[in-house]
Amino acid sequence: MSSSNILIDNCEGDHSMTGFRLDDGSNVTFNNCDAHHIDDPYTGAPTGPHNNSDGFSRTANSATGTVYRGCRSWWCSDDGWDGIHSPGTITYENCWAFWNGYLPGTFTAGGDGNGFKMGGGTDQSATPITRFANNCVSFQNRLNGFDQNSLCQSLSISLAFLRIIKINYFEKL
Secondary structure: OEOOOEEEEOOEEEEEOOOEEOOEOEOEEEEOOEEEEEOOOOOOOOOOOOOOOOOEEOOOOOOEOEEEEOOEEEEEOOOOEEOOOOOEEEEEEOOEEEOOOEOOOOOOEOOOOOOEEOOOOOOOOOOOEEEEEEOOEEEOOOOOOEEOOOOOOEEEEEOOEOOOOOEEOOOOO
16 A cells, blocks of 8 residues: 555454555555465565565664554564565554564464564665554464564653563564
8 A cells, every 4th residue: 555644444354465565655654554364485585485574564764653553463474564675663552563573373483583573684874763562462473463574763652562572672672
């Protein structure tokens, strides 16, 4: 999707290669959406099978003002949320991420396995990157509940459930 000023309300993405993908556009809100049982076992190099099968993806684009409110992501073979190489502001409010990074319906390793991959990556340009996670829950993901993925800009996590998860941040919050 590449549009601006949009509300996506009460939608479900399931049993496909990706759940919801925002390629560009500003001020897009996902409200009460579910992404589950997401897997792409066929895509090959450079990422390989099961990678890029994210529940919610906003990667490598110029979108800003994206809000995920009351959304849930589970059984996605890569990440629940992926914001890698994506500047601008992303806000996660009251969202859940669990059982990501496994082949759907199993605990067999799939892709990365982060609940919330906040952004970053190897290209740390001067473009502002801001992430807010408010009252979010992330548990039993294969790798990390909240992953900074080399993000070296602004991040705020408040009232997040940080028990029984691994986090990948500079000082291990």
